[in-house]
Amino acid sequence: MAQVTFEEISASDFFYRNRDIAGFTNPTRAIFAAVRELVENSLDAAESLKIPPEIYVRLSFEGEASKETQIYKLRVEDNGIGVPPRHIPSAFGQVLFGSKYKLKQQRGTFGLGGKMAILYGQITTHQPATIISSTGMSKIYMYKLLIDIQRNRPIILDRKVFLNKEGWRGTIVEFSLEGDYLRAMPKILEYFKQTAMVNPYANLTFVDPKGRLYKFIRATTVMPDPPKETLPHPYGVDVELLQRLIQITPYKNMLEFLKNHFHRVGEITATKFLEFSGISPSKNPKRLSHEEIVRLMHMLKKFKEFLPPDASCLSPLGEELLKTGVLKELKPEFVAVHQRKPATYAGHPFIVEVAIAYGGEIPQRGGFLIYRFANRIPLLYDEASDVSVKVINAMNWRRYKVSPDMPIAIVVHICSTKVPYKTVGKEFIADRPEVRREIANGLREVARQIQRFLTRREHVDRERKRLGVFSKYLPKIAHFSAKLAGKEKPPDIEKLLRSVKRFGAEGV
Amino acid sequence: MEPKEYRSSIMERRKEVLASLGNLGAKIYEQIDRGFFPSIEMPSRSTENIYYDPKFRQYILGDKRVKRSARNIRHLKPFAQLVWTALFSYELTSQRKTSTLRDVYYSAQAYEMTFKDQQESNNIITDLETVLGFSREDFNIFPEERSAVFGDLTISYTVPGYEGKTLNLTSHPDGVMIGPALTSADFVETSADKVIAIEKGGLFTRFIEENVHKKFNAILVLTAGQAPRATRHFIGRLNRELRLPVYVFTDGDPWGMHIAMVIISGSANAAHLRDLTTPDAKWSGVWATDIVNYKLPTDPLDEIDMKRLYELQKDPRYKEDPLWQREIKTFMKIKRKAEQEAFSRYGLTYIVDEYLPAKLEETK
Ligand SMILES: Nc1ncnc2c1ncn2[C@@H]1O[C@H](COP(=O)(O)OP(=O)(O)OP(=O)(O)O)[C@@H](O)[C@H]1O
Ligand SMILES: [Mg+2]
Numbered sequence: 038m039a040q041v042t043f044e045e046i047s048a049s050d051f052f053y054r055n056r057d058i059a060g061f062t063n064p065t066r067a068i069f070a071a072v073r074e075l076v077e078n079s080l081d082a083a084e085s086l087k088i089p090p091e092i093y094v095r096l097s098f099e100g101e102a103s104k105e106t107q108i109y110k111l112r113v114e115d116n117g118i119g120v121p122p123r124h125i126p127s128a129f130g131q132v133l134f135g136s137k138y139k140l141k142q143q144r145g146t147f148g149l150g151g152k153m154a155i156l157y158g159q160i161t162t163h164q165p166a167t168i169i170s171s172t173g174m175s176k177i178y179m180y181k182l183l184i185d186i187q188r189n190r191p192i193i194l195d196r197k198v199f200l201n202k203e204g205w206r207g208t209i210v211e212f213s214l215e216g217d218y219l220r221a222m223p224k225i226l227e228y229f230k231q232t233a234m235v236n237p238y239a240n241l242t243f244v245d246p247k248g249r250l251y252k253f254i255r256a257t258t259v260m261p262d263p264p265k266e267t268l269p270h271p272y273g274v275d276v277e278l279l280q281r282l283i284q285i286t287p288y289k290n291m292l293e294f295l296k297n298h299f300h301r302v303g304e305i306t307a308t309k310f311l312e313f314s315g316i317s318p319s320k321n322p323k324r325l326s327h328e329e330i331v332r333l334m335h336m337l338k339k340f341k342e343f344l345p346p347d348a349s350c351l352s353p354l355g356e357e358l359l360k361t362g363v364l365k366e367l368k369p370e371f372v373a374v375h376q377r378k379p380a381t382y383a384g385h386p387f388i389v390e391v392a393i394a395y396g397g398e399i400p401q402r403g404g405f406l407i408y409r410f411a412n413r414i415p416l417l418y419d420e421a422s423d424v425s426v427k428v429i430n431a432m433n434w435r436r437y438k439v440s441p442d443m444p445i446a447i448v449v450h451i452c453s454t455k456v457p458y459k460t461v462g463k464e465f466i467a468d469r470p471e472v473r474r475e476i477a478n479g480l481r482e483v484a485r486q487i488q489r490f491l492t493r494r495e496h497v498d499r500e501r502k503r504l505g506v507f508s509k510y511l512p513k514i515a516h517f518s519a520k521l522a523g524k525e526k527p528p529d530i531e532k533l534l535r536s537v538k539r540f541g542a543e544g545v
Numbered sequence: 546m547e548p549k550e551y552r553s554s555i556m557e558r559r560k561e562v563l564a565s566l567g568n569l570g571a572k573i574y575e576q577i578d579r580g581f582f583p584s585i586e587m588p589s590r591s592t593e594n595i596y597y598d599p600k601f602r603q604y605i606l607g608d609k610r611v612k613r614s615a616r617n618i619r620h621l622k623p624f625a626q627l628v629w630t631a632l633f634s635y636e637l638t639s640q641r642k643t644s645t646l647r648d649v650y651y652s653a654q655a656y657e658m659t660f661k662d663q664q665e666s667n668n669i670i671t672d673l674e675t676v677l678g679f680s681r682e683d684f685n686i687f688p689e690e691r692s693a694v695f696g697d698l699t700i701s702y703t704v705p706g707y708e709g710k711t712l713n714l715t716s717h718p719d720g721v722m723i724g725p726a727l728t729s730a731d732f733v734e735t736s737a738d739k740v741i742a743i744e745k746g747g748l749f750t751r752f753i754e755e756n757v758h759k760k761f762n763a764i765l766v767l768t769a770g771q772a773p774r775a776t777r778h779f780i781g782r783l784n785r786e787l788r789l790p791v792y793v794f795t796d797g798d799p800w801g802m803h804i805a806m807v808i809i810s811g812s813a814n815a816a817h818l819r820d821l822t823t824p825d826a827k828w829s830g831v832w833a834t835d836i837v838n839y840k841l842p843t844d845p846l847d848e849i850d851m852k853r854l855y856e857l858q859k860d861p862r863y864k865e866d867p868l869w870q871r872e873i874k875t876f877m878k879i880k881r882k883a884e885q886e887a888f889s890r891y892g893l894t895y896i897v898d899e900y901l902p903a904k905l906e907e908t909k
Binding site: 511513519523 | 566567569570571573574577578580582583615618621622624625628629631632635656657658
């Protein structure tokens with residue numbers, strides 16, 4: 038008789054087995070994903086203090102791994118907030134441990150990214166990761182860690198403490214991993230360029246395995262306002278979340294529970310809602326049965342009178358910074374930017390920002406260059422599935438005098454407490470009608486702006502060409518006719534040229 | 546014959562041409578000088594302004610006129626090209642140099658007056674012809690294609706270096722090329738009493754070998770297919786200045802028939818010009834009825850030939866003389882065509898001994 042064995046696997050084991058969904062599909066994707074995850078952690082760490090990020094990334098060649106892959110050492114340094122020493126081992130050695138589960142816009146969300154990179158490195162090279170961090174206090178901490186995959190726990194191999202004489206603050210993460218840098222190079226460089234575009238206040242330095250230095254220098258020190266933490270909006274809750282809230286709440290009745298744990302719910306709204314759903318205001322939330330919780334969730338979604346979530350928990354780039362970033366990285370002749378008012382989908386606030394850039398160093402290649410961002414992260418894969426691309430393709434650009442064979446770049450940035458990614462790999466955004474509508478409206482606005490620009494330019498162009506024709510041929514006509522008539526010198530055409538400038542001419 | 550008068554005619558015409566070009570320059574100069582955008586008027590050459598004139602027996606331009614103004618940006622470039630072409634023609638004519646249509650196209654580039662292509666420069670030359678009423682040969686501009694002449698005609702050159710030199714056109718057994726030098730030559734004397742124009746080079750050579758020029762007292766002209774304008778002009782001069790009747794021999798098909806017609810009545814493309822036609826010239830053969838009467842070896846008329854016949858049937862030039870309509874109908878009926886060489890079935894000299902005298906007599 039065959040024997041069925043049951044076993045429990047840990048979170049790190051689960052993600053190790055399913056590393057595809059986190060983007061560590063193959064040696065090329067893996068090296069790209071590792072760089073990306075660490076850079077994003079560093080950006081988050083600097084931004085949470087509202088200091089312009091200063092990030093240094095180095096990939097160095099360690100040796101051959103196989104015919105196509107090599108071992109590289111990846112080192113990322115930042116000037117961010119630092120990790121308190123007691124959290125260092127878990128932050129870098131325990132999957133699903135993080136500081137970003139709160140409801141505010143941040144790059145990180147899952148408590149997974151950095152660890153997946155380290156885990157991948159550990160699996161492919163059997164080397165520990167080194168973390169050095171200081172919160173700017175008197176000491177600097179260094180840990181050498183391995184992840185115990187079965188138990189989802191960090192194994193500390195070494196720990197050192199140094200005096201922080203210079204008052205350094207920041208984090209350094211270093212580990213080895215297997216990868217195919219040559220293949221990944223275009224994406225990695227593109228990633229830095231686009232990151233620089235939506236983080237124009239950051240200094241990014243990248244030294245690649247060949248020793249080539251790529252520097253993306255900030256164009257401003259102005260930073261967007263950091264997002265505020267927020268409570269969940271009633272439209273966005275699920276049973277899971279309700280249960281968690283009920284577990285931790287100190288409040289003993291439903292009225293207080295609703296007032297204190299939900300976004301934009303005050304005394305009046307809470308009372309109305311309880312009436313609407315037939316729940317007694319004095320009922321103790323901890324006494325709700327499972328069926329009642331499920332019902333509560335449905336009623337919350339049904340009730341029409343909740344105010345929409347406000348967007349203070351979001352941190353869009355803003356039109357000025359977006360423009361700065363686009364000008365800095367794309368060097369176009371013209372750029373139009375637009376930020377939409379906050380909107381919501383399923384109780385989650387979001388803001389769409391768009392830009393359209395024309396000419397200058399933007400190449401002409403028979404199609405728009407599309408740059409997609411979510412929470413200031415460039416999205417580089419699966420372009421065709423992305424909602425922005427669908428909206429762009431569906432637009433009637435001809436109405437705006439825009440055609441795909443023009444040198445045009447389009448930027449779409451979505452920020453939200455919960456970006457509607459379709460996968461954990463954070464590569465493309467799902468097609469939600471609310472999101473689609475916001476993107477379309479934003480694009481229409483910048484399209485109108487570029488149309489005005491193109492019309493004006495066309496006019497100036499035409500005028501210049503027209504004058505060019507007159508100042509090319511009138512002197513010739515004067516010259517030839519004078520010779521033909523046997524005159525010494527050509528007649529004066531200044532008057533004619535002046536009149537062309539002043540009044541224009543027929544038939545234009 | 547009064548040769549002196551003819552000699553001066555060439556000189557006179559050159560003077561007229563130069564004066565007319567100079568006037569054009571002066572007119573434009575003056576307009577600019579007085580602060581106006583210069584403009585030029587000329588008869589319209591669009592199809593709705595081309596009429597067949599039974600009096601002149603050729604196509605002419607109607608009353609519609611077009612204005613080219615340097616104020617209009619679309620006219621500006623062709624306007625400059627036209628003035629340049631006038632200047633270039635002036636220099637050619639006054640220095641007595643000649644140039645081909647192709648030369649004109651290339652010369653323009655030296656003046657930063659680029660033409661898009663040869664077609665564009667040809668069009669501008671036609672404009673200049675229309676404005677001034679002279680043909681391009683008067684401006685010493687010639688097309689590439691050349692035809693030839695043979696016969697007892699003495700000419701006197703007017704081209705530089707040859708002024709006054711004479712040449713008898715029997716001096717070369719291949720004939721003498723009808724180029725710029727011959728076109729501008731004066732006629733001195735001739736013993737011929739007719740002109741025979743021949744479509745094909747083979748037959749032209751045969752006629753010379755068979756002494757047709759002597760036997761029939763004729764000047765032989767090879768049109769080499771559709772006669773170039775210089776050749777038509779030359780035939781016209783032979784007809785008007787020497788009062789020689791002209792007989793045209795072509796292949797027996799719609800295309801040959803039309804070669805004769807263009808020599809007689811000109812083409813719609815040259816409706817702005819006179820002196821290119823020879824209204825009294827005769828088409829002597831090969832007719833459709835000759836094909837029947839002489840039982841010539843034939844080929845069938847194909848679809849394109851038939852289409853051409855229907856076009857010609859409606860053409861006003863073909864309504865002048867009932868001969869044309871009769872021949873067109875005959876072609877349509879027999880649906881056959883024959884080349885001039887077809888007479889060889891009766892021996893190489895048959896065409897000269899039998900056919901030619903008969904037809905010359907018939908179309909006298
Ligand atoms: N460079 C850094 N500076 C400061 N804190 C960091 C840094 N890198 C990681 N952390 C801390 O470690 C935690 C775990 O990081 P990790 O990348 O694994 O997950 P995350 O960023 O929270 O979410 P995600 O899976 O979306 O990346 C973070 O939440 C953060 O608190
Ligand atoms: Mg992260």
